[in-house]
Amino acid sequence: MPTQVEDAEILSKFQDERTRNEAFNLLLNKYQQKIYWHIRRMVIDHDDADDLVQDVFIKVWKNLSGFRNDSQLYTWMYRIASNECITFLNKKKQRNNISIEDEAYNLADTLADSPYFNGDAAQKKLQQAILTLPEKQRLVFNMKYYDDMKYEEMSQVLGTSVGALKASFHLAVKKIEAILSEED
């Protein structure tokens, strides 16, 4: 992960009351886009992603003083973002009283109608294939495919073993390849 400012410096400034706001601005500038895209790939809709990214950083602000260096800062924020995404999607399914499959169709329709999607047909087909995966499998695939995260880092984010993540990713890729191989 390329870093603009070292996480240690950010955390150090955040502990000081006088430099706390400065530290948080550094953190936002460094991670806000990564967190946003991580959320956006999960919820597809920009407005939903915008709301969730604000919620995520509000929680970061509230809990950063208690952060321990037993994990990396960005994996900690990814963990918060992933949990927020899963919580949001579950609420949305309960609110609309629909199944996981129906939710995947709704997200695909949202993708097709969204003015903020400019991918080609192959990219659109890939996104629709990703939406057929279970939520946690989607998280694994997105973090590996788009963010090139290591399994150890993904393990910190999802709280799952590296072996389980490898198997999950293998199943996800096979399913997506099969979908992409289908004739239109």
Next chain:
Amino acid sequence: MARDIENKEWLNDYEKLKQVSKTNPFKVPDGYFNELTERITAAIKLDEMKSNISTKVFSVPENYFENLTANIQSRIVVEGILDIENTGLAVPENYFDELNSNIKSRVVIEGALAGSKGDLKVPEGYFEELNSNIKSRIAVEDLLNADTGLTVPENYFNELSSNIRARIAVDELMKADAGLNVPEGYFESLSSSIQSRIVVEEVIAGTVNTLTVPEGYFNRLNKDILNKTVNKEIVKRKSAVIRMLSSNAFKYVTAACFLAIVGTGAFMQLESPEAVHDRSFLHKELANIPVSDIQNYLEQNLDGTDTQHTMATENLPVNADELKAALQDYTDQ
């Protein structure tokens, strides 16, 4: 997959996926990330304000939420009543001002549609009074429809019929008493009439007490009168009837009796010297003097010659003035 999954070349095993561009297909509004830091900062401050406000600023009265359900239900009932009143007793603005002309227009239109415009007549002054008539009718309807608290006692109407009949009977009885009339001015003259009657009764009572008749007089009187009249008529029924009142002898006898009565009265008026003496001033004055005083006077002023003189002049007339003066002197002493 024999090789490490984290090898960047893992994608070579998935031909279709490898053909898909890895560029980000999603986009965001222009300048979104330039403002995102400020928006997140603002959201954090807003969240802190919400937390502070919700815990420190606002509060509700005690037991507010316990009573909230009942309060809301009461408010719903009140609002419902108000809505009913508003919808039931309201007319559009200027409704009554325009009603007259509206009705006239409607009448004209109806007449034109019916083709018999001349047949539609209304009483004279109908439209001039129509506005006030309608208002009055609405007011009456409102009073009749409104439950304004004008209630009657329980079973009032059930007992009303019998109550009215009883009242009518009482009124008739009161009117019947009106037949006991008195003449005009009766009570004004009643007092003097009673007093006159009392005087008459006293006179009659006094006559009865003073003018007595012998015992059994009226029993004998009836027989005597019958014997002298009816029975006598029976005996002499066949003889000729003599009219006594028209005879000259009867007239003379009547005149003689009258003179005898007058003469007797005049004679009775002539009093004896004792009677005159009894009514004289001297007798009255002496009667007022106690006997003891007279005795004392005689004991002090009489002697033996006086007794002789008194006896010698017993029949002489008394000088009243001298006697009065003497007695006055005596009493003054």
